Amino acid sequence: MINELIYVYCISVDPQELINELRSRGLKSICIDGFNVIIKNVQEKEFSEENLKQNIADLHWLEANAREHINVIGMIMGYTSVIPFKFGTIFNSRESLEKFIIAYSASLLRNFDFIRGKEEWSVKIYCNRKTLSKHIDELSEPAAALEKQIMASSPGKAFLLQRKKADLIQDEMDRICKECGQSYFNELSIQSEANSLNNLLPKEVTGREDTMILNAAFLVTKDKVTEFKGSVTKSASREVDSSFNVELTGPWPPFSFISINEKTQ
Amino acid sequence: MNENVIDRSRDITILEVLDRVLNKGVILTGDIVISVADVDLIYLGVKLMLSSVETMEKLKAGKH
Numbered sequence: 001m002i003n004e005l006i007y008v009y010c011i012s013v014d015p016q017e018l019i020n021e022l023r024s025r026g027l028k029s030i031c032i033d034g035f036n037v038i039i040k041n042v043q044e045k046e047f048s049e050e051n052l053k054q055n056i057a058d059l060h061w062l063e064a065n066a067r068e069h070i071n072v073i074g075m076i077m078g079y080t081s082v083i084p085f086k087f088g089t090i091f092n093s094r095e096s097l098e099k100f101i102i103a104y105s106a107s108l109l110r111n112f113d114f115i116r117g118k119e120e121w122s123v124k125i126y127c128n129r130k131t132l133s134k135h136i137d138e139l140s141e142p143a144a145a146l147e148k149q150i151m152a153s154s155p156g157k158a159f160l161l162q163r164k165k166a167d168l169i170q171d172e173m174d175r176i177c178k179e180c181g182q183s184y185f186n187e188l189s190i191q192s193e194a195n196s197l198n199n200l201l202p203k204e205v206t207g208r209e210d211t212m213i214l215n216a217a218f219l220v221t222k223d224k225v226t227e228f229k230g231s232v233t234k235s236a237s238r239e240v241d242s243s244f245n246v247e248l249t250g251p252w253p254p255f256s257f258i259s260i261n262e263k264t265q
Numbered sequence: 266m267n268e269n270v271i272d273r274s275r276d277i278t279i280l281e282v283l284d285r286v287l288n289k290g291v292i293l294t295g296d297i298v299i300s301v302a303d304v305d306l307i308y309l310g311v312k313l314m315l316s317s318v319e320t321m322e323k324l325k326a327g328k329h
Contacts, residue, residue, distance in 0.1 A: 062283075063279050066282050066286050086286065087286035206280060207280075253285075
């Protein structure tokens with residue numbers, strides 16, 4: 001007998017009008033304790049713990065399945081609030097899924113109350129350090145002062161000061177990046193209900209020349225989204241920001257704002 | 266139906282997708298779940314990609 005596993009995409013509360021859409025994608029909505037759980041039956045040969053580990057190492061498999069995960073949740077999100085599950089959340093049986101939902105129902109409800117009517121938006125900021133270093137004398141007083149000193153020095157002294165300046169430039173760029181990230185973060189935090197600072201991803205991951213200096217998610221009330229997006233754009237046009245690239249994406253399922261950690265009882 | 270950026274766009278980079286689906290969402294622990302209990306192990310393949318990320322400690326400190 002082939003043992004089927006249950007892959008969970010998300011949970012929603014409202015009645016589903018998506019039965020046909022779900023069916024055409026091989027998905028099911030099952031009702032447990034008043035929640036609609038969006039699931040797919042999957043095979044052990046693909047999703048057992050051991051096989052999943054192997055499959056995840058295959059980037060093509062991972063990309064296709066990760067995109068499917070987010071697309072399914074995105075589709076449900078078009079109709080109703082969702083609590084998204086992490087990619088690869090798998091239950092052995094309907095019984096174990098039911099056990100989980102019932103045990104955490106109070107926490108799930110609290111999460112729904114928190115995210116209802118809100119959207120997650122992602123803001124990633126990158127700094128092009130080459131461009132920034134070209135403008136460093138305009139942006140950094142210590143750098144400008146040192147440059148002035150270099151200009152007035154003998155060639156020998158100027159050489160030593162140049163080396164000192166190279167170090168100073170790196171420090172000053174770090175400072176400017178930090179201030180820029182902080183300033184965006186503060187400004188956007190004011191316009192959102194909650195925020196989450198996510199890990200900065202290194203260049204090997206982003207595949208970009210410029211450096212990620214902010215990776216943040218904001219939970220924004222739906223009727224404030226236009227304003228929020230306006231602020232991102234407005235901030236992005238600041239003079240100092242010619243070296244910075246701001247990327248706004250969304251709306252995302254509220255991945256960054258779900259916290260299920262207490263059992264009912 | 267609301268327009269959904271994620272649903273219709275292929276422009277969303279896989280980086281954005283993985284940054285969300287692997288790191289966030291309901292994360293379960295305990296004996297009821299076979300896989301996610303060991304998330305770190307499960308995601309060995311992408312661990313290299315997504316780990317070794319430095320956090321903005323200063324920003325975090327300034328958050329509260």
